[in-house]
Amino acid sequence: MAGLCEGRVAIVTGAGRGLGRQHALLLAKEGAKVVVNDIGANVDGTGRDESHAAQTVAEIKKAGGDAIVNGDDVSSWAGAKNLIDSTVKHYGKLDVLINNAGILRDRMLVNMTEDEWDAVIQVHLKGTFAPTRHAAAYWREKSKEIGGPVKAAVINTSSTSGIYGNVGQTNYGAAKAGIAAFTVIAARELRRIGVTVNALSPSAQTRMTEGLRELTPEQVAMRDPKWVSPTVVYLASEEASDITGRVFQAGFGRIAICEGWRRGAEVAQVSDPREAGRLFREMLPKVRKNSGMDGIELD
Ligand SMILES: NC(=O)c1ccc[n+]([C@@H]2O[C@H](COP(=O)([O-])OP(=O)(O)OC[C@H]3O[C@@H](n4cnc5c(N)ncnc54)[C@H](O)[C@@H]3O)[C@@H](O)[C@H]2O)c1
Structure with a gap:
């Protein structure tokens, strides 16, 4: 049976670990060629280590898939451009962009520093805008060239922290709510060239969430990132080309569709x-x- 994403070229940002790694593995299993982007930062965004991205690529190749490493910082305008350009150069095209990279600097509002605010907004919000902006420009040109829709997909990563509101995370939650708003607006703008834009609100056990709450072994199993990636991979496929502007919750026992402000x-x-x-x-x-x-x- 052909894979759900057979022949599609997908970028997954922050795919050296956690959820991004799982999305990359499942995309490759479903036939996609994957660009595994990651700078290998600590949870707070400091530090650099490309070995994590290389490890994901090695796992994909070992399973018979096709993947390459990319170490660009997605929160930089030039880094995001290089990520898109080098993907198109290497694989000849781009079909899917999964904006997943993220960091945390939790603090109650009264104590939050300017740095803690700026770093989180930069990685999440600009790190979603910049790659999507450069990919959108590429897809608009391609749509002109082929004279029709490009059948591409963007999947952004929001969070219950933003769409519902979590104490201690004004920086992270504002960025994640911003990503949900960005998703709805970008979906409306890019629909006419055949690009869907959806967002994921995941729930999974990764280094970002471990230790936050006491969990039974059954709950830990339900929070395996493997329960989140099927939603992402379906939205990345051509089968989902009529689904856009939505926020999906996935993981920890459920998949759900969120409803926005009205x-x-x-x-x-x-x-x-x-x-x-x-x-x-x-x-x-x-x-x-x-x-x-x-x-x-x-x-
Ligand atoms: N784990 C959860 O339950 C949960 C819940 C809600 C939202 N999220 C979101 O899911 C995404 C993935 O989180 P995770 O839990 O897998 O965390 P993680 O820390 O395991 O993975 C995040 C990855 O992003 C990379 N990264 C950070 N800054 C980067 C940059 N500027 N450029 C490129 N890569 C960068 C890191 O090196 C890391 O490998 C994040 O956006 C996070 O906010 C996670």
Whole structure:
């Protein structure tokens, strides 16, 4: 049976470890040629070690797949451009971009430093924008050349921390909510050239999440990254070319489709702030509350 992504060329950022590694392995198993990008940073973004990316490539090759290492920093404009350009140069094309690279610098808001804010926004938000921007330019040219849709896919990585809101992560959560918004907007812009843009909100046991909570061995097994990658690989396939602008949750026992902001109760505008306050108090009991970290409404 042909693989779901047979012949497709895919970039996975941050694929030396954790979720990215698992996405790369499954993509290769399903027939994709994979560019394994990773700078090999520590969880907080410091340090460099390309051996992790090389290890993922070696695993793919050992299983009979095709993959190459890329060590560009995805949060740099030039690094992201080189990632896209060198992929097209090596494999002759690009079909799939999986923006997965990430770091953490958790701190309560009152103590958060400028560096902790900037580093997290840089890696997640710019590290999603920059590769997607350069890939989009490549796909727009290709679409002009072939005179039709390019059948390409972008899968970004959001988080329950951003879409639902986790205490201690204003930097990370703002970046991840920003990535969800970026996904919806980019999907609307790129639809006409045949590029889907979806986001993943994963839940898995990796070095980023280990030690955060007490887990039974059964729960650890349910949080294996292998439960997340099937969602990514399906969205990367040509079969999913009609699915775009969505946020999917995957891992720890479930796959789910998240629903975004929508207007709840409304009344006609007023000029008096006291009247606005009175109306808000009438409307507030009628609208759904924001959800908790489990994605369910808070009571
Ligand atoms: N593990 C979870 O439960 C979970 C939950 C929500 C979201 N996420 C997100 O999933 C993604 C993967 O996380 P993970 O848990 O596998 O963590 P991880 O630390 O195992 O992997 C992240 C990888 O990104 C790489 N990286 C960091 N900065 C980079 C840069 N500038 N350029 C290229 N590579 C870079 C790191 O070297 C690392 O190998 C992240 O975006 C994370 O925020 C994970």
